[in-house]
Amino acid sequence: MQHxxxxxxxxxxxxxxxxxxxxxxxxxxxxxxxxxxxxxxxxEEGSIVALLGPSGCGKTTTLRMINRLIxxxxxxxxxxxxxxxxxxAQELRRGIGYVIQQVGLFPHRSIxxxxxxxxxxxxxxxxxxxxxxxxxxxxVGLDHDLLSRYPDELSGGQQQRVGVARALAADPPVLLxxxxxxxxxxxxxxxxxxxxxxxxxxxxxxxxxxxxxxxEALRVADQIALLNVGGVLEQLAAPDDLMRTPANDFVxxxxxxxxxxxxLHLNLVSSLPHHTGPILPIAATFGEAREVLAAEGVxxxxxxxxxxxxxxxQASALDAVEAAGGSLADLERxxxxxxxxxxxxxxxxxELIMVSNTSAAVINEGGxxxxxxxLEGIRRGLAGDTS
Numbered sequence: 001m002q003h004x005x006x007x008x009x010x011x012x013x014x015x016x017x018x019x020x021x022x023x024x025x026x027x028x029x030x031x032x033x034x035x036x037x038x039x040x041x042x043x044e045e046g047s048i049v050a051l052l053g054p055s056g057c058g059k060t061t062t063l064r065m066i067n068r069l070i071x072x073x074x075x076x077x078x079x080x081x082x083x084x085x086x087x088x089a090q091e092l093r094r095g096i097g098y099v100i101q102q103v104g105l106f107p108h109r110s111i112x113x114x115x116x117x118x119x120x121x122x123x124x125x126x127x128x129x130x131x132x133x134x135x136x137x138x139x140v141g142l143d144h145d146l147l148s149r150y151p152d153e154l155s156g157g158q159q160q161r162v163g164v165a166r167a168l169a170a171d172p173p174v175l176l177x178x179x180x181x182x183x184x185x186x187x188x189x190x191x192x193x194x195x196x197x198x199x200x201x202x203x204x205x206x207x208x209x210x211x212x213x214x215x216e217a218l219r220v221a222d223q224i225a226l227l228n229v230g231g232v233l234e235q236l237a238a239p240d241d242l243m244r245t246p247a248n249d250f251v252x253x254x255x256x257x258x259x260x261x262x263x264l265h266l267n268l269v270s271s272l273p274h275h276t277g278p279i280l281p282i283a284a285t286f287g288e289a290r291e292v293l294a295a296e297g298v299x300x301x302x303x304x305x306x307x308x309x310x311x312x313x314q315a316s317a318l319d320a321v322e323a324a325g326g327s328l329a330d331l332e333r334x335x336x337x338x339x340x341x342x343x344x345x346x347x348x349x350x351e352l353i354m355v356s357n358t359s360a361a362v363i364n365e366g367g368x369x370x371x372x373x374x375l376e377g378i379r380r381g382l383a384g385d386t387s
Contacts, residue, residue, distance in 0.1 A: 017078075018045035018206040019066065019174065024075035026061055026231070035061045036231030039075070043223075048200060048207040050221035052214065054254070058231030059210045063176050066208065067096045079174060094118055097167030097175040097205070101182045104163070105151040111162055112147040118170045136165040139202065141195055157188040161195070168203065177209040181216070193220050214255055218243070218266055226251055240266045244382075263382055264347035269340050272381040274362055274371025279304060282329050286322045289315075302361070302369065303328060309361060309369035311335050336361035342370060346381070349373050 020043070026036040036058040043049045051059040064070040066077055068089045077084045084092055105114045115136055116129040124132070137144050140161045151159055160180060167175055181189045197220060200207065211217050217224050218239045226235045226242065228250055235247040243259040243266065246252040255262075278292045279302040289301055293315050303310045311333030321330050338352040338360035353360050353375055362370035 016045050017042035018047075018080055019043040019208065020076075020078045021062070021066075022076045022078075024062070024065060024077060025073045026058070026065060026070065027073045034073075034230055036065070036072075039227075039231050039233055041225055041233060041236065043206060043208060045080075045206055046204040047222040048196075048209060048220055049223045049225055050217035051208065051210045051225050051227060052212070052217045053227035053234075054229065055212070056229045057227040058229075059212075059227060060178055062227075062231060063178055063208060063210050066174070067093050067098060067176060069093075094121060094170065095172050095174075097170075097172045099160075099163045099167045099175065099177045099180045101179040105159060105166075107151050110148055110150060111142075111154070114151070114162055115147075115165045115169055117166055122170060132169060133165075136168055139168070139199065140165045155188075156184045157192060160184060160192055164196075164199070168205075173206060175205045175207045177207060179210055179212070182211075182213075189216075196220055215262070218262060226254060244384075260382065261347075264350060264378075265345050267346045267382065268342065269344045269346065269349050269360075269362055269373055270342035272346075272373060272377055274373065275377065277359070277372040278302060279369060280328070281305065282310065282327075284328055286318055286328070289318060289328060303331070303333060304369050307369060308367045309336075309363055336363075339363055340373060341365075346378050350375065350378055353378075 019041075021039055021041040024036060024039045025034055027034045039058070039062065051062060053059055061070055065072045066079075066084065068084060079096075087095075105111075106117070109117075112130075112133050115133045116124075119129045119132055133147065134144070137147060142158065142161050142165065146154060146158065151162070154162065163180070167177075181192045184192065193216060209217075209220065221239060223236060224239055224242050225233060228234050235242060235251050237245075237247075240263055242251065243255060243263045246255060246259075252259075278296040278298050278300065280289055280292055282303050282305045293299070293301060299315045300312050301315060302312055312335075313328070313331040313333055317331055321327075324330075336358075338349075338356040338358055340349045340352060340360045340362055342362060342364060349360050353373070359372040359374045361372055364370045
């Protein structure tokens with residue numbers, strides 16, 4: 001009998017949990033303490049959840065219980081409402097993508113053959129497998145010329161991308177990743193993390209990722225499940241919420257006292273309520289310019305044309321240009337010394353503001369003005385003060 005996971009859309013489930021762990025425990029023979037004790041966790045469809053915590057907290061054990069590489073001692077694990085215990089283990093694993101740190105590619109098989117492993121096991125014909133391999137090669141950013149090569153001819157980063165492609169080959173709803181980028185250098189690791197996020201924006205899989213690296217979890221996860229020794233769930237939260245409001249002393253200690261600095265990397269300029277500032281269209285009058293300057297209490301004015309930001313002008317130049325019969329268009333303009341995009345991090349915005357000793361202008365795609373950002377605005381934004 002062929003099993004499959006039900007369509008997530010057909011599940012009547014208010015929380016839309018693609019994976020649900022209910023009272024899951026794991027006790028290994030000869031060990032006095034449980035590796036995982038009474039763990040309950042809901043993982044939303046299409047999200048990336050990082051299992052984070054110190055050595056011995058049961059991260060990898062929990063991951064392997066999801067695809068039954070390790071059988072739980074008690075409790076239930078469901079994928080889209082189906083108890084994984086009701087599906088033969090080998091069949092279950094063919095429907096779940098699995099990526100490990102050392103990749104585990106077959107050394108005697110070509111890259112194309114490695115990627116096509118699961119589809120071949122599922123009985124796909126050669127044409128369909130070849131088409132899927134080509135599609136995944138592009139999706140994970142591999143050079144198509146590498147398909148005929150063997151794993152030992154590839155770099156660590158390339159091998160890791162092959163591992164991801166192989167895990168996605170049969171289009172599984174769930175992808176499990178166990179320290180997937182731990183064996184590569186920091187620069188390659190950052191690139192692979194970025195690529196994972198780009199890939200997720202296209203494929204929208206439910207991903208469970210094991211990591212010991214706080215920064216990696218903060219960078220890639222939608223939710224972080226922070227586990228203590230024995231598989232105790234101390235906090236499940238979005239990355240910024242974990243940094244902003246640690247649930248207890250264990251969480252506070254684990255994420256570190258510099259968590260406010262990490263929040264600067266997590267939050268984008270677009271998350272702030274932007275103050276428009278002293279901005280006027282180029283067709284405005286000198287009288288309107290003086291009204292805005294007085295209201296804002298500043299000595300500079302931003303000029304726009306069709307919402308495109310043209311630059312700053314000095315208030316001290318208004319009188320002379322007006323007396324000469326000119327307009328705002330005749331004022332000498334300067335581009336902002338500090339300029340950020342909505343997708344810039346608050347860390348980069350703060351650094352620009354401090355270096356230039358001025359507010360940062362937010363310039364949207366197409367050069368349109370989106371407001372100004374100040375150090376006080378960043379402080380209030382991180383504090384949750386939007387007043």
